[in-house]
Amino acid sequence: MxxxxxxxxxxxxxxxxxxxxxxxxxxxxxxxxxxxxxxxxxxxxxxxxxxxxxxxxxxxxxxxxxxxxxxxxxxxxxxxxxxxxxxxxxxxxxxxxxxxxxxxxxxxxxxxxxxxxxxxxxxxxxxxxxxxxxxLPTAWLTAYRMLFVKSGLRPGQTVLVQGASGGVATALIVLGRTAGLRVWVTGRSEEKRAAALALGADQAFETGARLPARVDGVMETVGEATWSHSIKSLKPGGVLVTSGATTGFNPGAELNRVFFTQLSVIGSTMGTRGELESLVELCRVTGIRxxxxxxxxxxxxxxxxxxxxxxxxxxxxxxxx
Missing domain, CATH: 3.90.180.10 (Medium-chain alcohol dehydrogenases, catalytic domain)
Structure with missing residues (x-):
């Protein structure tokens, strides 16, 4: 075969x-x-x-x-x-x-x-x-678990998605929008940022850009290249969910910010069969793809x-x- x-x-x-x-x-x-x-x-x-x-x-x-x-x-x-x-x-x-x-x-x-x-x-x-x-089974399931199982974010809050164009990132944009979150993204090119906006992101910024305000949560799959920016972008008490490191596994820890501003850093990996079943049903019922x-x-x-x-x-x- x-x-x-x-x-x-x-x-x-x-x-x-x-x-x-x-x-x-x-x-x-x-x-x-x-x-x-x-x-x-x-x-x-x-x-x-x-x-x-x-x-x-x-x-x-x-x-x-x-x-x-x-x-x-x-x-x-x-x-x-x-x-x-x-x-x-x-x-x-x-x-x-x-x-x-x-x-x-x-x-x-x-x-x-x-x-x-x-x-x-x-x-x-x-x-x-x-x-x-x-x-669905890897990228979209990873995004589903990050948002709906691990993050604790609620409708109306703001989430930053680092790296706007990958499979997990595009899933996070669509799922976040469906959940009533305000979705901000970063992207390396104008083309990638425009594509994220077309998917439903509220605002798109250059990678590493200073944001107009701090966010409630960050979805992090990029790793070393964006980690410091992710930590600095969070409100006190905010949450960072990480499920990958496509640019490397050695981030600057920013530990002083983590404990002084009481941030939560949560790891997330893939998802369960039951969560995949729920994701498939969510796509069927809402029409998101x-x-x-x-x-x-x-x-x-x-x-x-x-x-x-x-x-x-x-x-x-x-x-x-």
Whole structure:
């Protein structure tokens, strides 16, 4: 079957080890099922995997990709939850010390087929296309958990989203607007800021710009490049929720501001199957949909990876099968 995969890590030149070619079709063990993939979306996690971050060489070759929507063996339209918990784990899957994401231990979703635990399969509403549904399990679920589970923000408050154009950031804009929050964003280019405003952001600023007022909350996925600005942008008692660090993991801590102004810094990772179920229903009921930057056939996966590596994104990159 056709798949996008990596056989050896390349920390400094990730695209040099991206392969799009045939791989053996997967076999589902007991308790697992085979999903025929119709659409799969790209995440920064996939670039990290090409670099060998979280994916040592001994686990390769590894098919990339966390997110998929497709058909189960009975022909039902489904969405795949990407967090693979231990077989005997109960409760929040993201707290399982032995959890993994698809493409870390088990072969991933950028392929014609993927095998997953049966409990990781959810019904896909007819109202969502396969491409839209494939955007939800990582980026949109991450944003949903950050806003609705972790932040404690309420309608009418102001939230700053750092980095306006990525998959999580665009999801945060749409979800924040739907929740009645005042959404401010930062973006590196006028084009990215304009796209954020078109999605529903109230105001857009250059990266690192002084804001007209401090905010109640910051949603942080960029890391080192924006961390100091995020901390300085918060009101006393404000909350920063972080779920990623695409520019690096060594932020200036700004600890004096954290304790003097009594800020809350909260980590958030992915989301549970139940939260994904709630997110899918929210999209169905309200009509909100993921912002898709581009749809490409899986055979042209390299073009999508290049767009992400170069930062030429305005939403999710989706591969169709």
């Amino acid at each position: 056709l798949a996008a995969f990596v056989s050896t890590p390349a920390p400094k030149d990730p695209l040099s080890v991206l392969e799009v070619a045939d791989r053996p079709a997967p076999e589902a063990p007991d308790g697992w099922t085979t999903i025929t993939v119709k659409a799969a979306s790209l995440n920064h996690h996939d670039l990290f995997s090409l670099r060998g971050v979280g994916l040592p060489a001994e686990r390769m070759p590894m098919i990339l990709g966390c997110d998929a929507a497709g058909l189960d063996p009975d022909g039902n339209e489904v969405v795949v939850h990407a967090v693979i918990a231990s077989p005997d784990w109960q409760g929040d899957e993201t707290l399982d010390p032995k959890r993994s994401l698809l493409s870390e231990v088990h072969q991933g979703a950028l392929a014609e087929q993927v095998v997953v635990p049966k409990r990781n399969v959810l019904p896909k509403p007819a109202e969502l296309s396969f491409a839209e549904a494939a955007c 993921p912002q898709i930057d581009v749809e490409l056939p899986l055979a042209r996966a390299r073009e999508g990876f290049e767009r992400m590596l170069e930062g030429r994104t305005a939403g999710k990159i989706v591969f169709t099968v």
